[in-house]
Amino acid sequence: MSGIHARGLPRLPGLSKFPELNVRTYVVRDGKPGVYFFSLDAASLPAVWTARKFFRLPYFHASMSAEVDGDSTRYDSRRHQTNAEFRGRYRPLGGVQRSDKGSLEHWLTERYCLHTVHGGRVFRGDIHHQPWPLRKAEAEIEVESVAAAAGISLPSSPPLLHFARKLEVLTWPLRRIEYPARLFRPR
DSSP states (O other): OBSOOOTTSOOOTTTSBOOEEEEEEEEEETTEEEEEEEEEEESOHHHHHHHHHHHOOOEEEEEEEEEEETTEEEEEEEETTSOOEEEEEEEEEEEEEOOOTTSHHHHHHOOOEEEEEETTEEEEEEEEEOOOOEEEEEEEEEEEOHHHHTTOOOOSSOOOOEEOSOOOEEEOOOEEEOOOGGGSOOO
């Protein structure tokens, strides 16, 4: 995550750039595709506090690093106070390819809101972004226990991997929506 700031305010140290790792699922509400985060790990404690307080997102503080070596990135994350951890290396393959409408890549990336649950109520925050500039990718995953910490068992099949160098995203404040909270796992 980089370049983060509120509209009309400058970028603040510790809040505007930090590594992040998330576990999420995909939802559609009122015909609008969105995401629901089971967890988000971030290396910035101020960002974790801000996201929990104002966006009610399940952020966790983690020791994280992202070291770039040529076109390869070494990414490590260890959540504080739990054993949720990720260690691996990834790199893009080939050039940017726009996702065809109707493709799995299009379905996974063209998401324009996020959902969260707080106090038994469901909230939605609208987001806007251009289509993702995706590249195929490969990865060597050494340790992955972040999904299990969220109660998710990953399949034994090879993962579908993509890479995007940058995507600018605009967000709007959360608003409460009428939706059965039992369909979401509160944090």
